[in-house]
Amino acid sequence: MSTASVPLPAWINYGVIPLLNLILAFFFSGLVVWAIGENPFEALNFLIQGALGRGDAIGFTLFYATSFIFTGLSVAVAFHAGLFNIGSEGQAYVGGLGAALVALSLDHYVPWYVTMPFAVVGAALFGAAWAFIPAWLQAKRGSHIVITTIMFNFIGAALMVYLLVNVFIVPGKMAPETRTFLPGGQLPKLDWLMALFGLKLGPAPFNVSFIIALIMCYLVWLLIWRTKLGYEMRTLGISPTAAVYAGIPYVRTVIIAMLISGGLAGMMSLNAVMGASARLQVEFVAGAGFVGIAVSLMGRSHPVGIILAAILFGILYQGGADLSFEMPNITRDMIVVIQGLVIFFAGALEYMLRPAMVRLYQTARGK
């Protein structure tokens, strides 16, 4: 008998199975560590210590998590509408241009809290703009969004390098980056939040964008589960034909979903560009867009799950940096392996354990 259609309770679907997948991913990561002659448990210890052991470590972990919340939400919103947006990376990159333009033009004149709303809008607009063409091509021309967003990642990267090297570079400097923003164009750190817990932030760039990210989580939840548009997006995601039959406008819904997705990805740049480096740099996204895919999959496209998954990946990123310091044999790229394994087990093999779980559940119930 088939097990695919047997319903499982939510705590197995959303709790046990993702957890087991995660454990499998970590088991194989441990095997890799063991294969290169290091102790996996010791490595895990260093990783957790490095991510959560001190105030600044937690600050870095949450800083990374902030970026991943934005990109995770970005992937999730598109996913609800049945669209696989691989382009969060490029949208975040181009979004950085929006944030930087706002910061560069306002930082001389106004304090950060005046700049911030404009920067949020700027980053979101530029990110959304970069998602618009793939969205339009998907909706109107039927070209596969996965392919076009991949292409746009590369086109965006070329565009940004061109702009940084030829337009924004500070005369006389070698590094392709904008000038450093004045405090009016920076997002302040959240020292006070950490101090509430008796922790010192130190040099960690944990900043106000974390709060923006949390607000966005709430707004995305509202959008997806409490608005007509969200309902239409989810219907489209589950069955495009049913959605069209129900009178849901396909073109409009696809384009709006992708614009929101791109906007959220663009906002990731607030954290990296205005919160951390205070300037626009080449490759500042550094894979956060792709981590968003893993985060969204792990978090089952739900804002709460995305926050948890983003923190998990924040721990991996920060702890991985520390781990490579403690165990020079394990490079920082180990986190890329772990990330890949998490996407593989939690995403691609998400149904692998299901039949076994169904059988287990049925025998347990049968008694």
Added chain:
Amino acid sequence: MEYFDTFVSILGSAIRLSIPLLFTALAGLFSERAGIFDIGLEGKMLASAFAAACVAYWTGNAWAGLGAGILVSIIFSLLHGFASITNRGNQIVSGVALNFIAAGLTIVLGTAWFNQGGRTGQVPPEGRFSGIILPGADMMHDVPIIGPLYANVISGNNILTYIAFLMVPISWWVLYRTRFGLRLRAVGENPGAVDTAGVSVVWLRYRALIVTGFLAGFAGTYLSIAQSAAFINNMSAGKGYIALAALIFAKWKPVPVMFACLLFGFLDAFANFMQGKSLPMIGEVPVQIFQALPYILTCVLLAGFIGVARPPKAGGVAYTKER
């Protein structure tokens, strides 16, 4: 004459740059025509480049390197199959995951084994595929036009280059003139019909993926032990995606795939040549335009402005037997 010489040298470099694209795009052709999207071409290329460099370094035998490259690439293909065929997982997700695993693992293992920041050791000359001077290249050199073309573009390439071009008619023949190819194309369009005819969809798709792995293995091997003499961090540098673009640009057909790869290879070579030079009338053209051009062209094609690109109908959808 001077212009002609430059042109010939750009052409030669275009050929060299298009070979990894050609192998990879042909690899993608087999899996996509069988209905399995393969975003993981980049990862296969990278993983096989690493495996080929390691084995060629240890054994000093280029063919052993090629074997290792192919083997590892096929393993990655089978993992993709396990996730997307056997477990009916999302093919895009699986491809993305395998790309990450390849990108991370090659550096982690490379650093642990060779201690050179992700580089493998320098592969000795006998462990590499070096250029073959075709007979008569020296004699032909003085013949105008044909001579330099023969000497610099056609001759002097390594054996993998010739294999790559040989693979084009072979792929065409397999896809369009064999029973396996007919069924492979059918399974990409309508797996239900293939199943009804009593042919195993699962086994057919696995075989298509093995072919994909086999061809992508050549691409990686070419990168690490033919074009260079070691594996370098992330040496595929997005070529897997350009190959994917070429595959789409060629509308999933073997012979156009070759021309698309040559075009993209030429753009790459031309970009290298144009670096820091300026064109008459236009001035200096930014390199980034050439880097972005393959992707822009592909998007324009996908938009339906240059003919219609129709992907295999069942692409990206896992086949469920019961229903």
